[in-house]
Amino acid sequence: MNKREYRQANKDWLEAKAKEDGVNALSKGVYYKVISEGKNDGRHPTPRSVVTAHYTGWTIDGKKFDSSLGGIPMAFRLNELIEGWIIAIQQMCIGDKWEVYIPAELGYGKFSQPGIPGGSTLIFEIELFSIA
Template identity: 65%
Template sequence: MAKQEYIKKNKEWIEAKAKEEGVKPLARGVYYKVIAQGDANSPQPKRRSIITAHYTGRTINGKQFDSSRGGAPLAIRLSDLIEGWIIAMQEMHVGDRWEVYIPAELGYGKFSEPGIPGGSTLIFDIELLQVG
């Protein structure tokens, strides 16, 4: 598939996903669906928070490119992650598990990463375990 065709297909995918039942919008074209609800009174991360989370990342064709499940959870400063994660996680509470849909511009953009072609919409199953 040609690069421009791939980018167009990814944009169309997220536009269609946004119209599905249960899918909610966040800032700048990020969308999510709640898999499990945490405690609404539990902490929410800020941009400079250290977060601990389990996640699985896929492209729109269902190909998994990364996962912490089955191993140690990710522990990192939120501001060190891609912009789509920063936007979504600041809305999450500890215990929330969301499927998050991130447009390419808020992921890796036009650059390719291992297992992720440039222009890819990213799908993450994120479970927020802790905020430090």
């Protein structure tokens, strides 16, 4: 499959995923499915927050490219992450565990990363542990 076909396959996958039961829309074409709910206390991270989370990332073909599982949860300043994470995590509460679907344009775009071809829709399972 050439690069154009790969990008189109990723867009088609995300379009189909968006229509599935239980999949919710966020801004700019980011989607998510709730795996489990946390505190739901109305407290959400801001872009300047430092968040602690466990995560695993896949491409649409099921290839895992990164994971924090098996170690300690990772701490990040939210505004230093890809735009798709910033959009999704700002809507999460502590204890939420979501599967998040991020279009390529809000991930790494046309640029390849280790284990991630350019144009990839990104799938992340994210569990939010803390907000500072």
